[in-house]
Amino acid sequence: MMLLALFACGDVSNSVFEEDAAFVAALPTEEHHTMDVPGSGLTAKAELGETPELLAVSISVATDVNSAIFDILGTVDEVRALPPSHRTANSRGWGPYLHDGVDVTATIERSGAGRFDWVFAGERAEEAAPVVWGTHYAGQTVAEGDGEFTWDHAAWGRLWGQDTAGELVVDYDNRDGVDLLVQLAGVRTGGTIPWDASYAYRFVDEAGDFQYLTTYDLPDDGSNDPAAVRVRTRWLPTVGGRSDAVLTGGGLADRTMSWTQCWGVDLTLSYQHDSLGVTEDLGDPASCAWGDFAEVDRL
Amino acid sequence: MSLALLLAAAAHAAVQRWAVLVGNNSGDTGTQPLYFAELDARKMHRILTDQGGISEPDVKLVLGKGRNEVLFAVGAVREAVAAAKARGDQTVVFFYYSGHADATQLQLGRTGLSWEELELLLEKTGADVRVALVDACQSGTITRTKGGTLAPGFVFDVSERLDASGTVIITSSTGDEASQESDAVGGSYFTHFLASALTGAADVNRDGVVTLSETYQYVYHKTVYETAGTRTGPQHPTYEWDLSGTGDLVMTELDRAGSNLIFPAANPGTYAVFDVDHKLFVAEVEVTDSDRRLALRPGHYLVQRRHPTYLAVARLTVPVYGSLTVDPGAFSRAEYEEDLAKGAIDRVIRRARLPRVSLRVFTGAKSFADPTVQAAYFPTTAAAGGEIRFNWRSGQWTSFDFQGGSGTGALAIDGLPYAIPTRVSTGSAGFGIGYATRDAPLRAGAGLHLEGVYLVRSFPGQDVPSQSISTIAPGLAAWAGWYPGHFDLELQLRSHYLPYLVDDRDRGMGFNELLLALGWRF
Numbered sequence: 001m002m003l004l005a006l007f008a009c010g011d012v013s014n015s016v017f018e019e020d021a022a023f024v025a026a027l028p029t030e031e032h033h034t035m036d037v038p039g040s041g042l043t044a045k046a047e048l049g050e051t052p053e054l055l056a057v058s059i060s061v062a063t064d065v066n067s068a069i070f071d072i073l074g075t076v077d078e079v080r081a082l083p084p085s086h087r088t089a090n091s092r093g094w095g096p097y098l099h100d101g102v103d104v105t106a107t108i109e110r111s112g113a114g115r116f117d118w119v120f121a122g123e124r125a126e127e128a129a130p131v132v133w134g135t136h137y138a139g140q141t142v143a144e145g146d147g148e149f150t151w152d153h154a155a156w157g158r159l160w161g162q163d164t165a166g167e168l169v170v171d172y173d174n175r176d177g178v179d180l181l182v183q184l185a186g187v188r189t190g191g192t193i194p195w196d197a198s199y200a201y202r203f204v205d206e207a208g209d210f211q212y213l214t215t216y217d218l219p220d221d222g223s224n225d226p227a228a229v230r231v232r233t234r235w236l237p238t239v240g241g242r243s244d245a246v247l248t249g250g251g252l253a254d255r256t257m258s259w260t261q262c263w264g265v266d267l268t269l270s271y272q273h274d275s276l277g278v279t280e281d282l283g284d285p286a287s288c289a290w291g292d293f294a295e296v297d298r299l
Numbered sequence: 300m301s302l303a304l305l306l307a308a309a310a311h312a313a314v315q316r317w318a319v320l321v322g323n324n325s326g327d328t329g330t331q332p333l334y335f336a337e338l339d340a341r342k343m344h345r346i347l348t349d350q351g352g353i354s355e356p357d358v359k360l361v362l363g364k365g366r367n368e369v370l371f372a373v374g375a376v377r378e379a380v381a382a383a384k385a386r387g388d389q390t391v392v393f394f395y396y397s398g399h400a401d402a403t404q405l406q407l408g409r410t411g412l413s414w415e416e417l418e419l420l421l422e423k424t425g426a427d428v429r430v431a432l433v434d435a436c437q438s439g440t441i442t443r444t445k446g447g448t449l450a451p452g453f454v455f456d457v458s459e460r461l462d463a464s465g466t467v468i469i470t471s472s473t474g475d476e477a478s479q480e481s482d483a484v485g486g487s488y489f490t491h492f493l494a495s496a497l498t499g500a501a502d503v504n505r506d507g508v509v510t511l512s513e514t515y516q517y518v519y520h521k522t523v524y525e526t527a528g529t530r531t532g533p534q535h536p537t538y539e540w541d542l543s544g545t546g547d548l549v550m551t552e553l554d555r556a557g558s559n560l561i562f563p564a565a566n567p568g569t570y571a572v573f574d575v576d577h578k579l580f581v582a583e584v585e586v587t588d589s590d591r592r593l594a595l596r597p598g599h600y601l602v603q604r605r606h607p608t609y610l611a612v613a614r615l616t617v618p619v620y621g622s623l624t625v626d627p628g629a630f631s632r633a634e635y636e637e638d639l640a641k642g643a644i645d646r647v648i649r650r651a652r653l654p655r656v657s658l659r660v661f662t663g664a665k666s667f668a669d670p671t672v673q674a675a676y677f678p679t680t681a682a683a684g685g686e687i688r689f690n691w692r693s694g695q696w697t698s699f700d701f702q703g704g705s706g707t708g709a710l711a712i713d714g715l716p717y718a719i720p721t722r723v724s725t726g727s728a729g730f731g732i733g734y735a736t737r738d739a740p741l742r743a744g745a746g747l748h749l750e751g752v753y754l755v756r757s758f759p760g761q762d763v764p765s766q767s768i769s770t771i772a773p774g775l776a777a778w779a780g781w782y783p784g785h786f787d788l789e790l791q792l793r794s795h796y797l798p799y800l801v802d803d804r805d806r807g808m809g810f811n812e813l814l815l816a817l818g819w820r821f
Binding site: 016 | 676714715716717719754760761763766768770771797798802
């Protein structure tokens with residue numbers, strides 16, 4: 001066999017296509033770049049055995065953020081489904097291909113030890129601009145890395161003829177679970193109020209932690225102004241979860257209210273308490289997955 | 300002219316003769332092909348047309364054919380006999396067979412003609428006299444079943460007309476003996492001495508004609524004597540006589556050939572006569588106390604007299620319509636290694652030993668065995684090509700083949716959600732060697748196959764250049780098929796190992812070829 005092998009020659013290899021896969025792995029994915037808070041479409045009700053309000057709000061917020069990210073992933077996935085149209089040793093390129101009347105090109109360049117810089121740009125009439133771009137650093141595998149990407153919502157609107165503004169930036173670290181820091185700056189579509197917000201999401205070692213800032217109109221607080229709320233929701237999928245919120249303003253005036261809700265694995269309220277007695281104390285604190293009150297610490 | 304009646308003489312035109320001469324080197328399944336059976340039939344054809352008084356159109360020479368062709372030839376003779384008898388002529392039919400046989404039948408290749416059928420066929424010719432000369436193993440079966448016994452000789456009265464009617468059968472061996480071929484005489488012993496007898500060696504009474512009884516006596520004694528020392532053992536010709544009336548039958552007339560070779564009694568000994576022009580021994584004659592005459596075609600001959608350590612050889616030219624006396628001074632000494640006759644016979648043997656050649660075209664598919672390789676490197680391709688195969692007498696086969704093919708597919712690469720469109724083209728040349736089952740309508744073979752392979756894959760629509768492999772792939776080949784005659788239909792399976800590491804990993808690059816072949820055997 002060894003002798004026969006001497007007669008063998010050729011250049012058959014799939015390395016060029018495996019490299020395609022490596023380049024594509026540097027792009028964000030739904031698996032690694034969206035938030036997965038347990039439960040969906042739940043209707044909150046402050047009673048034992050019902051869905052806690054803070055969990056329902058967390059789900060709703062996560063869904064809103066995800067929808068923005070899905071807009072980005074939709075563009076990325078369109079390229080992911082196509083073979084590159086040109087290749088070099090350290091780059092792959094797609095397009096231009098037509099997407100809703102816009103010529104889109106995508107480029108991924110590799111440099112250094114696993115650094116991938118990528119950009120999706122659009123061109124339409126006189127308008128040409130990058131729309132989504134990012135930098136990814138490979139970890140143990142290319143897909144399991146860290147980096148950040150930016151979505152220029154204003155450029156998106158100019159190219160596709162929509163009244164949009166703002167920017168969405170996602171910092172992520174996929175090397176050990178999913179860790180996201182999502183920041184929206186002046187994101188607006190049509191006549192809506194520009195959206196400035198930050199969200200921190202982590203799901204590591206089967207434990208979830210979602211932190212965000214929002215507003216909430218407390219019922220029966222004597223005011224129609226919503227309170228500012230800093231919410232931290234943590235959960236263990238096999239045990240249950242706990243949301244801790246700090247509310248200020250609104251009907252609370254200069255007071256600060258600490259509000260805790262816990263739930264079981266069935267996502268129903270098992271404990272509730274707030275520091276001002278605005279809400280009804282319910283359940284047993286021993287039912288909580290965590291015993292301590294945890295404030296937002298990443299935003 | 301002797302007492303014998305020359306049935307074929309022109310003066311007796313009212314006696315008509317026909318002959319059916321059958322030779323077949325091939326027997327049924329499991330028999331080794333003979334070297335000289337068809338040559339022996341040709342030899343008989345020559346003698347019967349030269350000296351036997353049978354015109355060329357009246358001889359049906361059936362060589363290497365099967366049962367149907369023999370039946371057709373006998374049928375043609377039967378019609379001719381019927382026409383002659385309608386004219387009031389007397390008729391004689393000779394049937395000669397040289398080939399394989401067993402206790403039940405003549406083996407005409409893969410077809411057969413039973414002894415009973417042969418007798419019936421002869422009888423149905425309707426000829427007044429039917430003479431069968433059968434040179435085949437166990438041919439004595441036909442005489443034994445009729446109660447025939449070994450006979451050292453027999454004598455018939457002869458008359459000036461054809462008084463006898465009926466059937467005479469002479470066989471080369473008894474019902475349980477083999478009939479042997481001899482490289483030394485370039486034919487079977489029986490036919491060698493039969494030819495010698497009819498050429499003149501059996502004309503013991505020097506009357507210029509060779510009768511049936513002279514023929515039998517000569518052939519019997521010479522065959523038994525010459526085969527006694529062989530490894531197979533002595534071979535005893537037999538006869539079956541079922542003639543009514545009296546008389547002997549003239550087989551050949553020495554004057555009819557027009558040219559004669561005279562061996563003077565002054566130089567006694569045993570001489571072998573080899574026809575240089577036609578590369579065959581035509582006679583062997585023993586000269587004792589009187590001159591001996593052989594009837595020969597004009598031409599060039601070697602006359603050999605064998606001595607223990609050397610040959611005495613004379614090169615002679617037999618004139619047209621004349622006699623040539625063998626001059627002792629014409630002989631020169633020659634070593635056995637220089638024996639031209641043996642060289643010619645050896646060439647016949649070598650030709651007979653050549654393998655049976657078959658050509659076939661095939662189509663099918665070439666597919667890598669490992670599903671991973673199929674999915675990610677080389678999709679299955681169509682294949683088509685040709686093959687020449689040599690089937691040797693030993694059962695061994697060798698083959699040379701070539702093929703080409705192409706196919707398209709889509710490569711599945713880990714991590715990519717889409718497939719890479721691919722076209723694969725192949726070209727190869729192979730050599731196979733192995734063993735096959737015995738020659739039969741259903742046959743199979745297996746062996747080794749070495750294939751030089753060239754594989755190219757391209758990627759339509761991709762900016763990736765074509766890639767190729769060229770290598771030598773060892774493997775196994777097996778085939779089985781249906782071989783009813785010259786055409787054959789065959790299924791072939793080949794499996795090869797392709798010694799090539801793809802992407803530095805052993806991908807199990809074995810490939811299989813499944814082929815349907817249509818062939819023609821020469």
